[in-house]
Amino acid sequence: xxTARRRLGTTDVxxxxxxxxxxxxxxxxxxxxxxxxxxxxxxxxxxxANFFDTADMYGPWTNERLVGAALRGRRDEAVLATKFGVVRxxxxxxxxxxxxxxxxxxxxxxxxxxxxxETIDLYYQHRVDPKTPIEDxxxxxxxxxxxxxxxxxxxxxxxxxxxxxxxxxxxITALQTEYSLWSREPEEELLATCRELGITFVAYxxxxxxxxxxxxxxxxxxxxxxxxxxxPRFQGENFRKNLELVDAVRDMAAARGVTPAQLALxxxxxxxxxxxxxxxxxxxxxxxxxxxxxxxxxxxxxLAALSAAVPVGAAAGGRY
Numbered sequence: 001x002x003t004a005r006r007r008l009g010t011t012d013v014x015x016x017x018x019x020x021x022x023x024x025x026x027x028x029x030x031x032x033x034x035x036x037x038x039x040x041x042x043x044x045x046x047x048x049a050n051f052f053d054t055a056d057m058y059g060p061w062t063n064e065r066l067v068g069a070a071l072r073g074r075r076d077e078a079v080l081a082t083k084f085g086v087v088r089x090x091x092x093x094x095x096x097x098x099x100x101x102x103x104x105x106x107x108x109x110x111x112x113x114x115x116x117x118e119t120i121d122l123y124y125q126h127r128v129d130p131k132t133p134i135e136d137x138x139x140x141x142x143x144x145x146x147x148x149x150x151x152x153x154x155x156x157x158x159x160x161x162x163x164x165x166x167x168x169x170x171x172i173t174a175l176q177t178e179y180s181l182w183s184r185e186p187e188e189e190l191l192a193t194c195r196e197l198g199i200t201f202v203a204y205x206x207x208x209x210x211x212x213x214x215x216x217x218x219x220x221x222x223x224x225x226x227x228x229x230x231x232p233r234f235q236g237e238n239f240r241k242n243l244e245l246v247d248a249v250r251d252m253a254a255a256r257g258v259t260p261a262q263l264a265l266x267x268x269x270x271x272x273x274x275x276x277x278x279x280x281x282x283x284x285x286x287x288x289x290x291x292x293x294x295x296x297x298x299x300x301x302x303l304a305a306l307s308a309a310v311p312v313g314a315a316a317g318g319r320y
Contacts, residue, residue, distance in 0.1 A: 007200070019053060020281075022063055023053075024281070025037035027062075040281075047291065051278065055082055071115075080115070083124040083126035085099045097126075098131075100137075104137060124154035126156050128158050135165060160193040167197055175194050176202040179203035180203065181212060181267060182233075183208070184310075203268055208242075213286075214246055214260040216234075217243070242317070258293075258296055
């Protein structure tokens with residue numbers, strides 16, 4: 001049973017430090033298996049991992065339906081987060097970003113319907129819309145809180161300045177941004193900004209899209225429809241250089257008696273009590289392995305050694 005908990009922002013809500021990112025159950029990582037995904041969400045609930053992350057654009061739209069179906073009858077056991085603002089067409093094509101107040105309201109109603117819930121616990125702006133002042137977007141999001149459709153507000157991939165501007169309109173409870181041993185950019189300002197403002201930092205892709213597990217040894221390990229085949233960090237010389245970083249983590253994990261994934265997740269959670277993470281998986285074995293990181297306590301020397309082995313900026317290639 002996962003009994004560890006961390007506070008969500010300045011609220012009274014307690015969430016599992018290692019939740020479950022659900023995107024890969026419907027999109028980007030190959031063939032979906034809804035029955036297996038629903039069983040995994042039920043297993044997560046059974047062991048106390050109560051924090052679930054989805055978005056309207058995953059699928060598009062199908063992932064919210066999947067998560068909603070899985071939580072039916074168990075809604076009160078889950079802290080449910082979803083997102084708006086990245087627009088796709090029915091074929092999955094990219095149409096840009098929209099965070100205009102009218103779109104915010106329409107997107108929320110559509111997500112509530114797909115999820116089959118009355119209230120979204122945590123509602124994120126998925127990406128900052130350059131066409132809409134963030135004050136206008138958050139103002140519309142605050143109206144959703146007042147209407148009882150949303151409990152708490154979040155941002156994703158926002159800058160410190162954007163976070164402060166948004167927070168001045170309505171309290172921001174969570175910031176979701178990529179963070180891991182090989183994506184350490186948030187350490188420059190974001191982590192401190194969130195700590196100062198009482199905002200939970202939600203790290204997505206904490207295992208480098210699976211690379212830090214040590215299980216990926218070749219670009220040929222990916223299915224043709226896996227987006228990592230086109231990701232800069234998984235190609236050519238970048239792949240070979242990044243594999244050296246992974247091997248360093250794997251060696252340190254073996255010496256510690258844990259898996260590379262557990263070591264990477266434990267390192268992340270040790271960076272601050274205001275940090276939680278949402279590794280995605282469709283496999284119960286991987287989920288259980290990830291949860292084991294809750295019990296891994298690292299010394300200052302071990303943390304320093306890991307940070308030295310994979311320093312800021314060490315990963316070769318861009319994130320996207």
